[in-house]
Amino acid sequence: MWSWFGGQSAQKRRDAPKEAILKLREQLDMLQKREKHLENQIVEQEAIAKKNVTTNKNAAKAALRRKKMHEKNLEQTQNQVMQLEQQVYSIETANINQETLYAMDSAGNAMKRMHTGLTMEKVDSMMETLREQQALADDIAQVITTTPFGEQVDDDELESELADLEQETIDERMLKTGTVPVSDQLNRLPAAANGELKGKAKQTEEEDEEAELEKLRAEMAMG
Template sequence: MWSWFGGAAAQKRKDAPKNAILLLREQLDMLQKREKHLENQMTEQEAVAKKNVSSNKNAALAALRRKKVHEKNLEQTQAQIAQLEQQIYSIEAANINYETLNAMKAAGAAMEKIHNGMTIEKVDETMTKLQEQQQLSDEIATVITSNPPGEQLDEDELAEELEGLEQEAMDERMLNTGTVPVADQLNRLPAPTNAEPSGSKKQAEEEDEEAELEKLRAEMAM
């Protein structure tokens, strides 16, 4: 029950500016109609004065007096219109300020509820934890990719096996074409068993050359 009365009172306070503005606008409409009527009366009395200015001065003066009365009433009416317009403007501005303030209060309450228990220190702590977890995840990924599971193979052994396969493929191509690589021919020649010293070999070659020269000289003498 108390909440119902509180709600009704709040609604009444909310409707008060609207009701006041409606009342002021009704009064303003009535005054604007009076203003128009007085302007018409002044125009009529001025016409009467102009009509009787030559023939009936008393009637012309009376018309001018009535015009002056209407003019005075018109000034008062216009002043009242100005006051009502100012009041309407003031109420509208005050109501806008009131509604704006209430909206700002509601926004502040919502933000307070969202930030309930949240502090700069807690935010920094959370961000630090996230960065640590991200760094840990990157390190784990690096370890996994650099150390794949299973037995590690010997790279030298693989290179040697690859070289053997290449040699076999080359031999097979040479056999199919009927030629033997020079390198293979050299490899297949028997290695010398008693190689002469380089000096003895050179001396023997020189002696052979001398013998050939002597033989050539003898043939030419003949």
Template structure:
């Protein structure tokens, strides 16, 4: 019996859900009929107006009868247009109400989904989980530091490395001197007599004096011209 009652209940729920749709369909069918009636009345009015204009000077009774029929059509047209406006408002109202209902139902479903997702999750449980993660991360850092700070093997003395590097440099310099038969430039400069250094330092001054003499001769030639 419960299955039967459930089936009837399900049918009632489906019928209730489709009632706005059926109401809108019925209203739109009635609106379509009224719009066709509107066009027909407007055509009838135009025809009676043409008859009245045709007989206005030749047959006044026919013209009056045509105008009377036109007035009747005008009254029917006004009623029809009023009904059209009412139906359009009703359709818009039902559509808006149906949209509101569907929006609310969607929000309710979203709330139920969020409730299922969260389950028994609480801020306290989140804090507890985050604290455990922090503890594990700290433990991992400590393990890494313990491994890297106690590396295997003997530590190399940096001073010994520097001495060994300097010895290699001197050995390479000695080999270079034997191959070329010359003294490195830095040694030649240090061994150069002071007088020679003075001569080297004096050359730029002599060059400057030569430049001045050349400028002076050029100026004299220009003045002679």
């Protein structure tokens, strides 16, 4: 996008702020050491002046002069430190802005490469194809989940087969025992006849119970 972001010269321009910041920080380190030294000298000369203020005024004055000189140098050094710190801050801010622009330019170029050959018409066509395929997949899933597997068996056919099985069971019992169970006989009769036989069986059972009771009464009377 911008020509100054490309080539070897551009790389040098990108490295220049870092080199400048490095040199400024080295100078700052030296000035800060000088600042500390001057502060110590001021304290030392003040102590000498206090020591000789009553006994040796000339020595005390000389110490005060040296103190004033150190204070002046300290003020200059502190001003230099402030100037260098301001320069470091400015260069760092400018470098951050430059790196931000470079990152944005790289991102723009990357997006441009990704979008090469793409148009809104192609995108619309791709989305329409995706929608069609999704609809087809939904239809297939619907068919798969709703269509039963295999042929459905008729209930009447099942009932007929069940009756055949019951008849085979009864026939096997007849071959083994020579008799047909009453319950099986009743089950094999039509509903009306089946009900009539069950009624007669119940009546016979009641008559047998009455006869048994009469027999008991007679025995008790004889006793």
